[in-house]
Amino acid sequence: MVKHTPTSVVTIERFIIEQERQFPEATGELSGVLYDVALAAKMIANKVRSAGLADILGAEGTENVQGEQQQKLDVIANDIMVKAMDHGGRLCAMASEEEPDIIQIPDGFKCGKYVLTFDPLDGSSNIDVNVPVGTIFSVMRKITRGTRGEMEDMLQPGRRQVAAGYIIYGSSTMLVYTTGQGAHGFTLDPSIGEFLLSHPNIAIPERGKYLSVNDSYEQAWEDNVKGLMRRYRGLEGDRAPLSVRYVGSLVADFHRNLLGGGIFCYPANTKSPRGKLRLLYEASPLAFIAEQAGGMATDGHQRILDIQPTELHQRTPLFIGSKDECELANQMLGTGALVGAG
Numbered sequence: 288m289v290k291h292t293p294t295s296v297v298t299i300e301r302f303i304i305e306q307e308r309q310f311p312e313a314t315g316e317l318s319g320v321l322y323d324v325a326l327a328a329k330m331i332a333n334k335v336r337s338a339g340l341a342d343i344l345g346a347e348g349t350e351n352v353q354g355e356q357q358q359k360l361d362v363i364a365n366d367i368m369v370k371a372m373d374h375g376g377r378l379c380a381m382a383s384e385e386e387p388d389i390i391q392i393p394d395g396f397k398c399g400k401y402v403l404t405f406d407p408l409d410g411s412s413n414i415d416v417n418v419p420v421g422t423i424f425s426v427m428r429k430i431t432r433g434t435r436g437e438m439e440d441m442l443q444p445g446r447r448q449v450a451a452g453y454i455i456y457g458s459s460t461m462l463v464y465t466t467g468q469g470a471h472g473f474t475l476d477p478s479i480g481e482f483l484l485s486h487p488n489i490a491i492p493e494r495g496k497y498l499s500v501n502d503s504y505e506q507a508w509e510d511n512v513k514g515l516m517r518r519y520r521g522l523e524g525d526r527a528p529l530s531v532r533y534v535g536s537l538v539a540d541f542h543r544n545l546l547g548g549g550i551f552c553y554p555a556n557t558k559s560p561r562g563k564l565r566l567l568y569e570a571s572p573l574a575f576i577a578e579q580a581g582g583m584a585t586d587g588h589q590r591i592l593d594i595q596p597t598e599l600h601q602r603t604p605l606f607i608g609s610k611d612e613c614e615l616a617n618q619m620l621g622t623g624a625l626v627g628a629g
């Protein structure tokens with residue numbers, strides 16, 4: 288792989304090609320999928336940036352399959368993703384947080400060998416208050432015969448992902464992705480409209496600094512979860528307390544912890560016994576990134592990437608980020624017993 292100096296100007300397209308060259312058998316189809324995602328990201332970034340001026344804030348007045356009120360930008364971002372991805376001839380089907388069923392490739396367009404699942408706009412509750420939001424995506428290879436995408440192609444464990452990533456629409460727009468060769472970050476240079484390599488080979492600190500959790504659910508947590516949070520906060524055992532940071536946009540909380548070290552937790556609670564976050568297009572893609580950056584992702588009992596999905600919109604408890612904090616989660620939740628100090 289070409290070594291880039293901090294000053295070399297590397298567009299995401301060039302970086303994707305260099306990665307592809309590592310695989311002589313590569314056809315370029317996966318690279319094509321990543322180009323299309325980068326294009327969709329620029330178009331969504333444009334909408335998010337001027338949302339306040341364009342009357343696209345607020346609720347759409349419709350509900351999605353999760354029973355959530357859809358925001359106008361949820362629907363706009365979903366449309367942009369579908370329209371950017373459905374005619375390139377690389378995908379055979381898609382699935383989105385905002386659509387109940389599999390999104391088939393329209394008749395007349397060529398079907399390809401990949402499936403894409405995505406969360407078009409993550410952090411919807413933060414759209415109207417100008418707090419960072421994101422987009423999350425995951426790519427897997429088609430495993431069934433025939434041209435059309437089937438449920439079986441979607442319901443694959445995360446370890447089968449061939450690519451995954453997210454875009455954060457924050458003070459700058461960044462795209463972070465992996466194809467299993469490390470996790471790399473690109474910053475959108477608005478003056479030229481290009482994603483440029485800014486964070487090659489991201490490595491998450493082994494021991495975290497931040498704890499991201501919505502503890503307004505504390506009353507609804509199991510005792511072992513409460514015990515775990517007391518450990519993270521240094522209220523029990525001899526760990527230094529983590530500093531609490533919670534934006535309420537998974538992508539933004541994850542991104543901070545990926546760069547600065549920390550753990551994002553969305554445990555199950557009596558109201559949401561399977562947690563809130565969706566396995567296929569939130570937990571699995573971020574788990575692939577976390578592991579490629581030297582971190583971990585677990586539901587407290589097993590590796591997120593080993594969970595066999597059974598439903599398109601299934602949820603999972605999520606503990607993701609620095610290795611040290613994730614291992615403590617496994618220790619304390621896996622056995623359910625309160626583990627000794629430290």
Ligand SMILES: O=P(O)(O)OC[C@H]1O[C@](O)(COP(=O)(O)O)[C@@H](O)[C@@H]1O
Pocket residue numbers: 355384406408409410411412501535536537538563
């Ligand atoms: O308000 P809560 O319960 O803390 O949930 C916040 C979580 O819900 C989400 O907004 C769910 O994602 P969507 O906005 O894509 O539905 C996450 O981004 C975030 O981490």
Ligand SMILES: [Mg+2]
Pocket residue numbers: 406408409410537569
């Ligand atoms: Mg989301």
Ligand SMILES: [Mg+2]
Pocket residue numbers: 361384406407408409410411
């Ligand atoms: Mg969403």
